[in-house]
Amino acid sequence: MNKKLIGVVAVAGIAAVGYFGFFAKHNTANDATIYGNVDIREATLAFRTGGRVAEVKVDEGTIVKKGDVLARLDPEPLNNNLQSATANVAALAARNAMMHQGFRQEDIEQAKAKVQAAEAALVNAEKQLARQTSLVTEQATTQHLLDDVRSARDQASAQLKAAQQQALEMQRGYRKEEIAESDALLAQARANLANAQLAVSDAVLVAASDGIVLTRAIEVGTMVQSGTVAFNLSLTKPVWVRAYVPEPQLGRYPAGAHVTLETDSTSGKQYHGTVGFVSPTAEFTPKSVETTDLRTSLVYRIRIVVDDADAQWRQGMPVTIRSAK
Structure with a gap:
């Protein structure tokens, strides 16, 4: 009698293990959470003509708007x-x-x-x-x-x-x-x-888009050649997030899908974004996001445009992404 009871318990235990194993696997396959990093574009600004720098109006950290004057060259030789x-x-x-x-x-x-x-x-x-x-x-x-x-x-x-x-x-x-x-x-x-x-028009260097001045490489009186780098600008719009989606979750992140995003530094505040690009080619998990279990996993790169990013977002910041479905 005890042997029969032990056998029943063993069968039940095996069934339970199988059930919970299947549930865990099924739940992982349907987990809509992925991880990525903020990807803010940068622009290198330079004079298209050469000359002597007559005025510099911005410095590192200055927030600029599209069309703002950043620097000017001496216009006299160009006017002649x-x-x-x-x-x-x-x-x-x-x-x-x-x-x-x-x-x-x-x-x-x-x-x-x-x-x-x-x-x-x-x-x-x-x-x-x-x-x-x-x-x-x-x-x-x-x-x-x-x-x-x-x-x-x-x-x-x-x-x-x-x-x-x-x-x-x-x-x-x-x-x-x-x-x-x-x-x-x-x-x-x-x-x-x-x-x-x-050349006269190019003697005035203006910001092509909204952004923040990252580096300034010129001073008043500097002689610059055509193409000499004057500023590096971090563009404030658009803000992108680059992420990698495993194949089982790919259906949750088609182009145009809406997602919510969180960063570690914003105390649970949710942001919103839209998937703008899904790579047609699979690739191995990048070193920056791989774990021991994912070293041989194939993923698809996606790009998410953040709709309501604020000043807290920084280049390379880790982001948690969840499907809005």
Whole structure:
């Protein structure tokens, strides 16, 4: 009889162990709590142009808003370049307009008048040559004088041809190649002007988003090159939490799911967030969150956007996350 009682108790004990083991396993698989860390983005700010720092308006720890002025460069050299580029564009634009319009009618008439004068000069030179030639035949002049007159006639002929060519060119206007060259020079000058204007604008460094100045790397009087780091900014929005979800819990954290969050330093205060990204690729548990039992577990990385983060949230802070389901 005692043996039977012992057997019944043993069977009941085995059943109880099996039940509670299954319950524990089932409860773990459905546990909606995961853990992550605050992931606040940082921005490196630098001048896009070089120069001497004339003013620094913020320091480490300063809270800034988007559009706030952080620092300025000495604008005088940049303004000088801008004025030079502006004058160059004006000069080339005037010449370009002249080339497109062609020569003025007054210039064309003046060129024609030069042709007529050159023709008259050539006729006179021809007469002088004929007269000196007859006098040489009669031995009434010298060969040297005849050569001078012939040279004057040749010069008059050359001047007529030059005047005729100039008049023809003025009637036809500028060549297509000359106009194209003028267009290209004007376009280049305008691009240089745009760069000069941009350089003046870039002499003022502004915050691209809300944030807190983490580091300041410049002082008044510092000469900086283009791209030299001036500030590191910790962005206050958005605040993200990076977490890793085991595959059995993945269904609780789809993109768009609402979650609650707690930090160790806020005494149980709950925050709210939304899952914004779920990695499509599984990976081994990162060193920062793994335990002895999870070293070979595959997890999925998710990113949660915190809706109501306050000033207590800091980079790397551990966060407890629970599904809102």
